[in-house]
Amino acid sequence: AQSVTQLGSHVSVSEGALVLLRCNYSSSVPPYLFWYVQYPNQGLQLLLKYTSAATLVKGINGFEAEFKKSETSFHLTKPSAHMSDAAEYFCAVIDYSSASKIIFGSGTRLSIRP
Amino acid sequence: GAGVSQSPSNKVTEKGKDVELRCDPISGHTALYWYRQSLGQGLEFLIYFQGNSAPDKSGLPSDRFSAERTGGSVSTLTIQRTQQEDSAVYLCASSPRQGPQETQYFGPGTRLLVL
Numbered sequence: 050a051q052s053v054t055q056l057g058s059h060v061s062v063s064e065g066a067l068v069l070l071r072c073n074y075s076s077s078v079p080p081y082l083f084w085y086v087q088y089p090n091q092g093l094q095l096l097l098k099y100t101s102a103a104t105l106v107k108g109i110n111g112f113e114a115e116f117k118k119s120e121t122s123f124h125l126t127k128p129s130a131h132m133s134d135a136a137e138y139f140c141a142v143i144d145y146s147s148a149s150k151i152i153f154g155s156g157t158r159l160s161i162r163p
Numbered sequence: 164g165a166g167v168s169q170s171p172s173n174k175v176t177e178k179g180k181d182v183e184l185r186c187d188p189i190s191g192h193t194a195l196y197w198y199r200q201s202l203g204q205g206l207e208f209l210i211y212f213q214g215n216s217a218p219d220k221s222g223l224p225s226d227r228f229s230a231e232r233t234g235g236s237v238s239t240l241t242i243q244r245t246q247q248e249d250s251a252v253y254l255c256a257s258s259p260r261q262g263p264q265e266t267q268y269f270g271p272g273t274r275l276l277v278l
Contacts, residue, residue, distance in 0.1 A: 081263040092167075092254060093269040100264045139206065145263035150196060150222070151256075153206035 051076040051142045053123075055154035063162045068112075068127040070157050072140030075121065081143040082123045083151070084114055088136045096138070099123060110134070135161045165189065167270035169255050175276045176245055184240040184273045188257030195238050196258075196267060197230060201251035209253075212238060213261045245277045 056071040074080050084096040097108025104116045110133075114125045123140060140154040168187045176182050188195050197209040208222040212232040223229075227245075232238040242249055252274050256267040 085269075092271040093256075095266055095268075098266065143263040149194075149258075149261055149263050149265065150208040150211060150219075151198070151206075151267060152208070155205050 050146070051078075051080060051144050051152055053082075053140045053142045053152065053154040055140050055157050057157055058155065059158045059160065061160040061162060062130050064132055065129050068125070068130045068134065068159065070125040070138050070140075070159065072114075072123045072125065072154060073121050074123055074140075074142050076142060078145075081145065082114075082116065083141040083143075084108065084112070084123075084125050085139045085141060085153075086136050087139065087156075093139070096125070130159075130161050132161050132163070135159055167255055167257055167268055169253075169270040169273050171273060172271065173274045173276075175278065177278055178247060179244055181241065181243045182245055182275065184242075184253050184275070186238045186240070186255030186257075186270060188236065188238070188255070189268055190236075192257035192259050192268075193235065194258040194261045194265065194267075195232060196256045197238070197240050198254045198256065199251045200254060200272070204251075206254075209240070242275075245275075247277050250275055250277045 052075045054073045082099040085093040097106045099116045107113045112127045137156050137158050141151045170185045193214045195212040200206045210230045211219040227243045230240045252272040254272045255270045258265040258267045
């Protein structure tokens with residue numbers, strides 16, 4: 050079975066600082082991994098996805114994530130935080146043993162300090 | 164093009180009443196999913212439709228929950244005899260086809276409050 054664990058329910062960084070949101074996965078098969086973002090009172094938007102083509106995945110809004118099999122990690126980073134990045138971020142994995150449903154992590158709320 | 168739409172955006176109901184939530188997937192998408200986002204349970208899968216195949220109902224929390232998809236397009240999630248613990252945001256997603264590599268596109272959700 051697949052699962053993801055997000056470390057830190059709340060992360061706060063200063064504007065312009067590095068953003069690092071942590072995600073570790075558990076999977077008995079090669080995983081398909083995703084990061085979604087949810088802005089206040091909005092639906093989920095795909096930031097990026099890993100489908101085994103390349104270990105470093107670039108997404109929208111300057112975010113990227115690196116798949117590290119040895120560490121079973123898929124951390125999300127952005128070199129310089131912007132106020133508009135304040136949102137909740139979900140790491141997710143596909144459970145393709147069952148209808149390809151998404152299994153979400155518990156989420157990390159990112160706050161940006163001026 | 165148009166994304167996934169859901170209606171209503173907000174619904175307030177009294178305990179014991181039935182509610183229907185609607186999802187219009189992206190045109191041409193054959194796979195449709197319902198998820199629920201609640202404070203206590205986070206984001207969880209409810210039900211999945213793929214084309215004309217029998218739906219995967221493995222995530223439905225009780226027999227008060229049901230869903231249908233008419234004509235392979237619009238889907239309706241019905242909750243009978245609503246309870247306060249049903250209060251949550253109900254999210255619909257669609258993808259071009261079923262498969263782990265396919266991106267699921269989410270609608271804005273229906274926020275349900277059961278008083």
